[in-house]
Amino acid sequence: xxxxxxxxxxxxxxxxxxxxxxxxxxxxxxxxxxxxxxxxxxxxxxxxxxxxxxxxxxxxxxxxxxxxxxxxxxxxxxxxxxxxxxxxxxxxxxxxxxxxxxxxxxxxxxxxxxxxxxxxxxxxxxxxxxxxxxxxxxxxxxxxxxxxxxxxxxxxxxxxxxxxxxxxxxxxxxxxxxxxxxxxxxxxxxxxxxxxxxxxxxxxxxxxxxxxxxxxxxxxxxxxxxxxxxxxxxxxxxxxxxxxxxxxxxxxxxxxxxxxxxxxxxxxxxxxxxxxxxxxxxxxxxxxxxxxxxxxxxxxxxxxxxxxxxxxxxxxxxxxxxxxxxxxxxxxxxxxxxxxxxxxxxxxxxxxxxxxxxxxxxxxxxxxxxxxxxxxxxxxxxxxxxxxxxxxxxxxxxxxxxxxxxxxxxxxxxxxxxxxxxxxxxxxxxxxxxxxxxxxxxxxxxxxxxxxxxxxxxxxxxxxxxxxxxxxxxxxxxxxxxxxxxxxxxxxxxxxxxxxxxxxxxxxxxxxxxxxxxxxxxxxxxxxxxxxxxxxxxxxxxxxxxxxxxxxxxxxxxxxxxxxxxxxxxxxxxxxxxxxxxxxxxxxxxxxxxxxxxxxxxx
Amino acid sequence: xxxxxxxxxxxxxxxxxxxxxxxxxxxxxxxxxxxxxxxxxxxxxxxxxxxxxxxxxxxxxxxxxxxxxxxxxxxxxxxxxxxxxxxxxxxxxxxxxxxxxxxxxxxxxxxxxxxxxxxxxxxxxxxxxxxxxxxxxxxxxxxxxxxxxxxxxxxxxxxxxxxxxxxxxxxxxxxxxxxxxxxxxxxxxxxxxxxxxxxxxxxxxxxxxxxxxxxxxxxxxxxxxxxxxxxxxxxxxxxxxxxxxxxxxxxxxxxxxxxxxxxxxxxxxxxxxxxxxxxxxxxxxxxxxxxxxxxxxxxxxxxxxxxxxxxxxxxxxxxxxxxxxxxxxxxxxxxxxxxxxxxxxxxxxxxxxxxxxxxx
Ligand SMILES: Nc1nc2c(ncn2[C@@H]2O[C@H](COP(=O)(O)OP(=O)(O)OP(=O)(O)O)[C@@H](O)[C@H]2O)c(=O)[nH]1
Ligand code: SF4
Ligand SMILES: [Mg+2]
Numbered sequence: 001x002x003x004x005x006x007x008x009x010x011x012x013x014x015x016x017x018x019x020x021x022x023x024x025x026x027x028x029x030x031x032x033x034x035x036x037x038x039x040x041x042x043x044x045x046x047x048x049x050x051x052x053x054x055x056x057x058x059x060x061x062x063x064x065x066x067x068x069x070x071x072x073x074x075x076x077x078x079x080x081x082x083x084x085x086x087x088x089x090x091x092x093x094x095x096x097x098x099x100x101x102x103x104x105x106x107x108x109x110x111x112x113x114x115x116x117x118x119x120x121x122x123x124x125x126x127x128x129x130x131x132x133x134x135x136x137x138x139x140x141x142x143x144x145x146x147x148x149x150x151x152x153x154x155x156x157x158x159x160x161x162x163x164x165x166x167x168x169x170x171x172x173x174x175x176x177x178x179x180x181x182x183x184x185x186x187x188x189x190x191x192x193x194x195x196x197x198x199x200x201x202x203x204x205x206x207x208x209x210x211x212x213x214x215x216x217x218x219x220x221x222x223x224x225x226x227x228x229x230x231x232x233x234x235x236x237x238x239x240x241x242x243x244x245x246x247x248x249x250x251x252x253x254x255x256x257x258x259x260x261x262x263x264x265x266x267x268x269x270x271x272x273x274x275x276x277x278x279x280x281x282x283x284x285x286x287x288x289x290x291x292x293x294x295x296x297x298x299x300x301x302x303x304x305x306x307x308x309x310x311x312x313x314x315x316x317x318x319x320x321x322x323x324x325x326x327x328x329x330x331x332x333x334x335x336x337x338x339x340x341x342x343x344x345x346x347x348x349x350x351x352x353x354x355x356x357x358x359x360x361x362x363x364x365x366x367x368x369x370x371x372x373x374x375x376x377x378x379x380x381x382x383x384x385x386x387x388x389x390x391x392x393x394x395x396x397x398x399x400x401x402x403x404x405x406x407x408x409x410x411x412x413x414x415x416x417x418x419x420x421x422x423x424x425x426x427x428x429x430x431x432x433x434x435x436x437x438x439x440x441x442x443x444x445x446x447x448x449x450x451x452x453x454x455x456x457x458x459x460x461x462x463x464x465x466x467x468x469x470x471x472x473x474x475x476x477x478x479x480x481x482x483x484x485x486x487x488x489x490x491x492x493x494x495x496x497x498x499x500x501x502x503x504x505x506x507x508x509x510x511x512x513x514x515x516x517x518x519x520x521x522x523x524x525x526x527x528x529x530x531x532x533x534x535x536x537x538x539x540x541x542x543x544x545x546x547x548x549x550x551x552x553x554x555x556x557x558x559x560x561x562x563x564x565x566x567x568x569x570x571x572x573x574x575x576x577x578x579x580x581x582x583x584x585x586x587x588x589x590x591x592x593x594x595x596x597x598x599x600x601x602x603x
Numbered sequence: 604x605x606x607x608x609x610x611x612x613x614x615x616x617x618x619x620x621x622x623x624x625x626x627x628x629x630x631x632x633x634x635x636x637x638x639x640x641x642x643x644x645x646x647x648x649x650x651x652x653x654x655x656x657x658x659x660x661x662x663x664x665x666x667x668x669x670x671x672x673x674x675x676x677x678x679x680x681x682x683x684x685x686x687x688x689x690x691x692x693x694x695x696x697x698x699x700x701x702x703x704x705x706x707x708x709x710x711x712x713x714x715x716x717x718x719x720x721x722x723x724x725x726x727x728x729x730x731x732x733x734x735x736x737x738x739x740x741x742x743x744x745x746x747x748x749x750x751x752x753x754x755x756x757x758x759x760x761x762x763x764x765x766x767x768x769x770x771x772x773x774x775x776x777x778x779x780x781x782x783x784x785x786x787x788x789x790x791x792x793x794x795x796x797x798x799x800x801x802x803x804x805x806x807x808x809x810x811x812x813x814x815x816x817x818x819x820x821x822x823x824x825x826x827x828x829x830x831x832x833x834x835x836x837x838x839x840x841x842x843x844x845x846x847x848x849x850x851x852x853x854x855x856x857x858x859x860x861x862x863x864x865x866x867x868x869x870x871x872x873x874x875x876x877x878x879x880x881x882x883x884x885x886x887x888x889x890x891x892x893x894x895x896x897x898x899x900x901x902x903x904x905x906x907x908x909x910x911x912x913x914x915x916x917x918x919x920x921x922x923x924x925x926x927x928x929x930x931x932x933x934x935x936x937x938x939x940x941x942x943x944x945x946x947x948x949x950x951x952x953x954x955x956x957x958x959x960x961x962x963x
Binding site for chain 1: 843859894958
């Protein structure tokens with residue numbers, strides 16, 4: 001029996017990173033008996049290995065809970081736990097579109113931070129009912145009054161009815177559920193209208209094929225019925241559908257207002273699009289749901305299979321992973337040095353790291369990735385204009401009139417005592433001062449315009465260090481602006497290596513060239529011949545380093561009869577070498593490409 | 604024809620750099636161990652003709668004449684021993700006496716390999732050896748008096764590093780027929796692991812290695828670390844380097860027969876309790892044998908004869924190894940003519956690079 005629509009509540013938990021969303025979700029799962037106590041662990045919904053290792057949520061996760069409220073009625077609550085890190089904010093937007101309400105969590109000790117603000121605005125924009133929740137009230141440094149004030153002053157929400165919780169100790173969880181029931185409206189959908197269901201997520205499962213996660217907005221979907229994916233214009237039969245508890249629990253139907261999963265016999269991954277609307281094939285809806293805006297990647301890098309023959313496997317893996325993370329983009333690319341591979345675009349550096357890690361773990365691939373960069377707008381002397389996402393595609397300096405780079409406007413929230421340090425950092429990163437707002441006596445917000453390239457590298461880490469974790473950052477792209485930019489090439493034995501070139505600010509080219517060359521020298525093992533590493537701008541060599549040749553490599557001892565051990569030793573060493581890329585005569589370990597990543601750290 | 608190896612895992616004291624399988628004992632090798640070795644030989648499952656016998660260790664010079672005789676008798680009983688069988692014993696200079704040497708002769712031993720290591724007292728102390736240079740010279744004399752076919756092991760790269768040329772001079776002065784010159788390695792899990800900061804750098808190592816090769820120019824530098832006068836190559840070790848069949852008896856000994864590489868338990872008690880019981884047996888695939896054969900052959904100056912490879916495996920070296928071989932030839936580590944493919948002088952010094960390419 002489907003739950004009457006008046007007794008369904010769909011909501012997300014949103015917050016700045018680490019404010020306790022997943023921990024609060026644990027308490028709600030416990031209280032509703034959704035997950036048996038013995039199966040509970042910390043942050044139960046963070047199921048991916050990477051999430052558990054890093055202690056952060058990467059993927060939004062939906063789960064259905066049954067709750068008997070104080071009014072004696074049974075409710076169906078669909079919760080979506082979202083990530084807090086800025087790189088995964090697209091997950092938040094997608095989740096909010098499937099909800100009528102949001103819990104806005106604020107860490108009582110940290111107060112409102114940049115993503116609190118950004119995610120609150122997203123919820124306001126999506127017209128959701130927002131319930132402020134002040135969490136971690138058990139901490140000695142908790143300042144509930146200040147948190148409330150900040151919610152009102154910075155975000156402009158009424159904090160009168162904010163719920164106080166300690167997700168860790170389980171305090172306030174029931175109040176949260178009651179507020180969800182009584183303050184969040186039930187879904188507005190019409191169960192008699194033709195079916196419209198929003199695809200908000202999907203995953204590829206090697207046994208079951210594509211599993212699609214939907215929020216049914218109008219009508220109902222039944223097992224065995226024929227459905228149509230509206231924008232892709234593809235018809236399927238529903239093999240199985242059901243709800244997430246949080247495992248897949250099959251049922252007969254999903255009705256307007258409900259959240260669940262659908263398995264059809266979807267063969268090609270390209271025929272499914274996150275944000276698409278599913279309707280009834282016999283009785284289709286007239287218009288699809290609004291869907292999602294396309295994401296704009298800001299950081300790009302090349303990824304190449306360590307073994308060239310894995311190219312097709314990498315393509316499959318990318319297609320499958322994209323189902324589950326529609327925020328990255330990719331297209332085939334090739335490099336003289338690294339062969340056939342892909343150019344990928346991401347929402348940030350952490351996003352890039354996670355995508356690479358997931359590709360390697362979930363698809364058992366070994367990848368070489370190149371230095372990340374932003375996109376550049378090139379205007380040639382000839383008047384021709386285009387965007388490049390890859391430094392190696394830059395035309396020769398003589399043909400270029402202007403290089404423009406993307407700029408962002410950053411809101412940096414921090415306690416006032418760190419303001420001068422933050423301003424110092426922004427200046428170093430070529431920041432242009434816009435204004436500083438003093439929120440109260442303790443906190444302020446600095447607004448700066450900066451080249452995106454400066455932010456993507458290590459700005460966030462630096463900010464965190466400078467402000468002892470209290471500073472936070474939110475930014476938006478404001479367009480391209482001309483910059484004093486040059487292409488920095490790295491040469492191995494005189495040959496430029498396309499995968500190692502980058503576009504940098506003129507004033508820092510020499511310093512960066514030096515660091516890159518010295519990193520490379522340390523990362524490349526000795527070879528039989530001397531290897532020269534040079535950094536160059538155009539034809540001007542600015543740095544030269546050499547790797548001395550391998551002088552000897554021999555086990556002079558007599559191994560007696562132990563020849564198999566010797567062979568196995570060699571095979572193991574060889575395995576390490578397989579992870580290297582042969583560039584000309586030089587064997588370059590993959591780590592060399594990654595070692596170049598954080599060039600701004602002090603060596 | 605196979606080689607028979609007998610491992611004697613006992614030494615008077617343990618040298619701090621050594622990672623061979625050995626334990627220290629005050630007296631002679633226990634007869635229980637000799638008994639176990641004989642039992643293993645007599646219950647050996649394959650019958651083959653034996654071309655070489657090698658008593659290695661540890662310190663085989665700690666085995667009394669009677670013990671050696673029992674083992675040789677067991678071998679004669681079990682196998683057909685070739686008429687010209689090479690029978691080697693490894694010996695430590697401090698054990699060598701005229702009586703002992705006479706005993707070896709009586710047992711039928713016809714080749715002696717002395718663990719001289721150095722003719723410099725400071726180096727011998729650094730290595731923790733029990734003998735001094737004078738003892739080494741005396742031992743060489745005693746052995747040379749009785750045996751025509753004898754050689755010595757030397758170690759370079761130990762402290763003081765610059766004692767090496769003098770050691771080479773003294774070596775040549777006593778005219779051994781065979782010299783093995785190994786670079787000192789600081790093996791993990793030996794007391795020397797803690798001194799690995801003493802290790803010479805690659806450049807120095809190479810200098811010492813080349814000094815040996817230059818000073819021993821009258822000898823045939825037939826393997827990376829081995830030199831022999833014409834006709835005095837160590838036939839037993841050549842069996843290993845040509846990846847031919849051999850049977851190993853005693854604790855920690857290896858065998859390679861009928862494509863199976865097997866290892867005896869290293870633990871002496873375990874070995875003595877069940878002689879002949881294998882700790883591990885790996886049946887190698889044809890491909891693995893081809894790889895190992897090439898790796899081993901490329902330790903030898905003679906390299907591999909192409910026709911011999913084809914005869915042994917029923918297929919040519921190319922195309923299977925073509926890419927690796929061509930790469931190595933291009934890198935100057937191997938050379939090739941009509942008849943054979945063999946390492947160059949650089950191919951000796953960068954021998955692991957050859958191995959890496961071949962396994963690849
Ligand atoms: N003292 C205290 N710690 C809490 C409380 N709630 C969560 N934490 C801790 O805060 C840390 C972050 O909690 P998570 O639940 O992973 O935070 P999150 O908001 O889901 O983080 P992301 O998903 O990565 O944005 C963990 O170490 C929790 O144990 C609380 O009420 N009190
Ligand atoms: S080096 Fe020779 S004598 Fe010294 S412990 Fe090792 S086997 Fe025994
Ligand atoms: Mg979380």
